[in-house]
Amino acid sequence: xxxxxxxxxxxxxxxxxxxxxxxxxxxxxxxxxxxxxxxxxxxxxxxxxxxxxxxxxxxxxxxxxxxxxxxxxxxxxxxxxxxxxxxxxxxxxxxxxxxxxxxxxxxxxxxxxxxxxxxxxxxxxxxxxxxxxxxxxxxxxxxxxxxxxxxxxxxxxxxxxxxxxxxxxxxxxxxxxxxxxxxxxxxxxxxxxxxxxxxxxxxxxxxxxxxxxxxxxxxxxxxxxxxxxxxxxxxxxxxxxxxxxxxxxxxxxxxxx
Amino acid sequence: xxxxxxxxxxxxxxxxxxxxxxxxxxxxxxxxxxxxxxxxxxxxxxxxxxxxxxxxxxxxxxxxxxxxxxxxxxxxxxxxxxxxxxxxxxxxxxxxxxxxxxxxxxxxxxxxxxxxxxxxxxxxxxxxxxxxxxxxxxxxxxxxxxxxxxxxxxxxxxxxxxxxxxxxxxxxxxxxxxxxxxxxxxxxxxxxxxxxxxxxxxxxxxxxxxxxxxx
Ligand SMILES: Nc1ncnc2c1ncn2[C@@H]1O[C@H](COP(=O)(O)OP(=O)(O)OP(=O)(O)O)[C@@H](O)[C@H]1O
Ligand SMILES: [Mg+2]
Numbered sequence: 001x002x003x004x005x006x007x008x009x010x011x012x013x014x015x016x017x018x019x020x021x022x023x024x025x026x027x028x029x030x031x032x033x034x035x036x037x038x039x040x041x042x043x044x045x046x047x048x049x050x051x052x053x054x055x056x057x058x059x060x061x062x063x064x065x066x067x068x069x070x071x072x073x074x075x076x077x078x079x080x081x082x083x084x085x086x087x088x089x090x091x092x093x094x095x096x097x098x099x100x101x102x103x104x105x106x107x108x109x110x111x112x113x114x115x116x117x118x119x120x121x122x123x124x125x126x127x128x129x130x131x132x133x134x135x136x137x138x139x140x141x142x143x144x145x146x147x148x149x150x151x152x153x154x155x156x157x158x159x160x161x162x163x164x165x166x167x168x169x170x171x172x173x174x175x176x177x178x179x180x181x182x183x184x185x186x187x188x189x190x191x192x193x194x195x196x197x198x199x200x201x202x203x204x205x206x207x208x209x210x211x212x213x214x215x216x217x218x219x220x221x222x223x224x225x226x227x228x229x230x231x232x233x234x235x236x237x238x239x240x241x242x243x244x245x246x247x248x249x250x251x252x253x254x255x256x257x
Numbered sequence: 258x259x260x261x262x263x264x265x266x267x268x269x270x271x272x273x274x275x276x277x278x279x280x281x282x283x284x285x286x287x288x289x290x291x292x293x294x295x296x297x298x299x300x301x302x303x304x305x306x307x308x309x310x311x312x313x314x315x316x317x318x319x320x321x322x323x324x325x326x327x328x329x330x331x332x333x334x335x336x337x338x339x340x341x342x343x344x345x346x347x348x349x350x351x352x353x354x355x356x357x358x359x360x361x362x363x364x365x366x367x368x369x370x371x372x373x374x375x376x377x378x379x380x381x382x383x384x385x386x387x388x389x390x391x392x393x394x395x396x397x398x399x400x401x402x403x404x405x406x407x408x409x410x411x412x413x414x415x416x417x418x419x420x421x422x423x424x425x426x427x428x429x430x431x432x433x434x435x436x437x438x439x440x441x442x443x444x445x446x447x448x449x450x451x452x453x454x455x456x457x458x459x460x461x462x463x464x465x466x467x468x469x470x471x472x
Contacts, residue, residue, distance in 0.1 A: 054379060077302075081383060089381035099376035103394045112390060113380035158376075165380055 007032040007067060007200055008053070008169055014061030015048055015224075022048045023059070024224040030169075033198035037211035037232070040221035041247060046204045049221070050171050053202065054091045055084055066090060066169065089117060092162030096174040098154040100146040100161070106133065107142045110161045117165070132160035136190050152183030156190055163194075170194065172203045176210075208251060212236050220244045263442050266433055273429035274450040276343075280425055281412045281454070283347040284354060288411060289404075291355020296362035310359065317356035323417050325349050330421045346418035354411045361407055365400035366392060398469045405462035412455050426450055 006029035015023035022045045030036050038046045051057040053064055055072050064071040071087050101109050110132055111125040133139045136156035146154055155175055162170060176184040188210050194201065195214050205211050211218055211232060218235040220228045228241040239245050298310030317325065330345035340348065369392050377387040419428035430447040434440045
């Protein structure tokens with residue numbers, strides 16, 4: 001299994017904003033069904049790396065591959081658009097601030113893209129919405145509008161919305177950071193469920209406990225480089241690098257305060 | 258105040274008010290079309306289109322509407338554009354208010370949180386699909402009131418076409434002043450009718466805005 005070709009392959013990712021180098025030659029291979037956590041201090045480039053995976057923030061150098069397809073291909077505008085819209089259907093993304101569509105009901109949020117992009121009927125779309133909402137435990141909220149949901153419920157709907165496209169990979173950018181502490185667990189539970197179903201996931205998180213419980217691998221990033229990576233037991237219990245140690249120590253101190 | 262006179266001439270003012278209403282409706286429709294086009298140019302990927310949109314806005318907001326009307330109506334024939342006064346009024350005012358509407362529409366589009374666009378694009382929706390199904394439905398709600406302000410300005414602006422002798426409310430008042438020498442009564446009549454039109458439009462816009470807000 002170890003010499004298997006990676007499912008998601010980030011090769012020598014570089015990203016600059018003007019003179020500011022945000023990603024400095026980062027490579028990351030994720031196998032099918034693997035769950036990778038990215039941790040690190042604020043501004044270290046975690047979101048930028050995650051968002052490079054679906055080319056939301058295009059890299060200035062390097063390549064991103066999903067299976068046999070290069071995601072960040074340089075193509076003429078029209079072709080690129082066609083290509084990237086196709087690619088993104090395979091990559092679900094969950095944001096810190098949910099970004100639900102406020103003018104649509106929960107059902108509308110979940111069915112909008114599948115209906116538009118997969119040409120499925122209303123009945124099929126409804127069945128799909130019910131299936132995904134069942135999974136995140138919100139079937140009873142299907143006709144609510146986002147404004148009437150709690151933060152945790154909003155995030156679970158956002159996850160259902162992403163899942164409805166049947167993605168091959170799910171990306172989470174601090175999915176629980178904007179939530180009140182008592183609402184974090186319900187979202188974590190949904191993510192754990194996905195983990196049990198062997199969804200391939202890349203998770204940017206500040207929750208070390210969750211990362212340790214769920215992830216196969218942890219990357220510690222600082223100032224645009226991967227300082228250290230390894231299994232959670234290693235990174236969290238016995239990190240080699242001094243910067244990792246400092247980060248975790250500070251983080252623990254904050255968490256316990 | 259010569260109430261008798263006002264009672265005698267008001268039917269003519271009603272006819273003129275109807276002209277003002279038609280002028281306003283056509284102007285608003287043309288303005289909205291220009292505004293939509295202008296806004297899409299202002300937001301285009303292409304620098305040239307963005308430039309044209311920006312130039313449109315600054316030229317038409319940066320010169321008096323009256324001069325624009327004069328150029329079109331009096332100057333038009335010189336370059337082969339023959340229009341009736343009414344047509345010139347609609348086109349002149351419509352293109353003018355379209356410049357303001359361009360900014361209104363653009364403003365309500367860029368006011369939508371960028372996370373909305375990101376969420377939609379991430380699902381695989383195209384730029385246009387995102388615009389149509391995610392951004393515009395939200396910005397449409399935002400733009401009702403400010404477009405209402407533009408329309409209010411436009412209705413009052415229709416008075417300008419009196420200067421190219423379209424027989425609307427202001428021109429009619431001027432004409433009757435010529436024969437009656439009662440400017441107070443005549444302008445009052447016009448003023449009241451403008452108020453009715455503007456109040457009615459304002460109520461309609463409030464109603465639309467309230468309806469759009471449910472959810
Ligand atoms: N559009 C942009 N223009 C300029 N600089 C940017 C832009 N986006 C991000 N940056 C910079 O890139 C660096 C990395 O940002 P990024 O959002 O990836 O950090 P992060 O690790 O996700 O931080 P956080 O934990 O706060 O979310 C930061 O220094 C940030 O200021
Ligand atoms: Mg971030």
